[in-house]
Amino acid sequence: MTAKLFWTDPYATHCDATVTAAGDDWVELDHTVFFAECGGQESDRGSIAECPVRQATLHDDGRIVYALAPGHGLTPGRAVKVQIDWARRYALMRLHFAAEIVLELALRRFPGVERIGAHIAPDKARIDFVWPESVAPALPEIADAANAIVAADRPILSAFEPGMETAERRYWEIAGFARVPCGGTHLKRSGEIGTVALKRRNPGKGKERIEISAAAPLG
Numbered sequence: 523m524t525a526k527l528f529w530t531d532p533y534a535t536h537c538d539a540t541v542t543a544a545g546d547d548w549v550e551l552d553h554t555v556f557f558a559e560c561g562g563q564e565s566d567r568g569s570i571a572e573c574p575v576r577q578a579t580l581h582d583d584g585r586i587v588y589a590l591a592p593g594h595g596l597t598p599g600r601a602v603k604v605q606i607d608w609a610r611r612y613a614l615m616r617l618h619f620a621a622e623i624v625l626e627l628a629l630r631r632f633p634g635v636e637r638i639g640a641h642i643a644p645d646k647a648r649i650d651f652v653w654p655e656s657v658a659p660a661l662p663e664i665a666d667a668a669n670a671i672v673a674a675d676r677p678i679l680s681a682f683e684p685g686m687e688t689a690e691r692r693y694w695e696i697a698g699f700a701r702v703p704c705g706g707t708h709l710k711r712s713g714e715i716g717t718v719a720l721k722r723r724n725p726g727k728g729k730e731r732i733e734i735s736a737a738a739p740l741g
Contacts, residue, residue: 524584524586538601539604562640563706617644620736621649668720676713
């Protein structure tokens with residue numbers, strides 16, 4: 523299992539690691555700051571020993587396998603530097619948490635709604651639901667509630683569920699608002715999100731999509 527430093531310090535941009543397994547076009551590491559796609563949040567971009575990472579894949583057993591160019595030359599036991607694109611990571615973190623807040627508010631606004639998909643990219647996020655009518659009339663209310671949480675600059679707790687460290691089950695919590703299972707990378711405070719804006723899309727009959735953007739906070 524790869525030790526995931528992006529959980530203990532999601533603001534870390536690099537680390538020293540050791541290759542634990544390797545093939546012609548892939549490697550595994552003993553620990554890493556490089557997030558692999560999970561829960562709809564896109565993977566980080568960056569490099570291992572200055573070799574660009576083509577893809578990062580999280581396996582069910584907790585291993586992360588990094589696809590590199592064939593013939594990278596890295597072998598087990600090799601010490602390497604892992605580096606991520608911080609601007610991209612931080613954009614993902616901000617939109618990820620904006621989406622988490624919007625999802626919680628939407629679940630409350632539409633009792634019984636079923637979430638069927640989500641995607642977090644650096645420029646925008648989306649959440650897809652099964653719902654029989656347009657969610658557009660409710661979006662100003664949801665956006666106002668989300669921006670109130672942002673403006674309050676609330677602390678965000680992120681940790682393992684008690685006794686679930688081995689299973690790697692994590693959660694985030696804003697006291698008095700929500701506590702939610704989630705294995706993504708989380709901000710320290712809600713004020714880092716910036717101003718949240720929402721749009722409604724209709725991806726198909728009986729389906730609704732909320733698109734989320736977040737303007738960077740001033741200062």
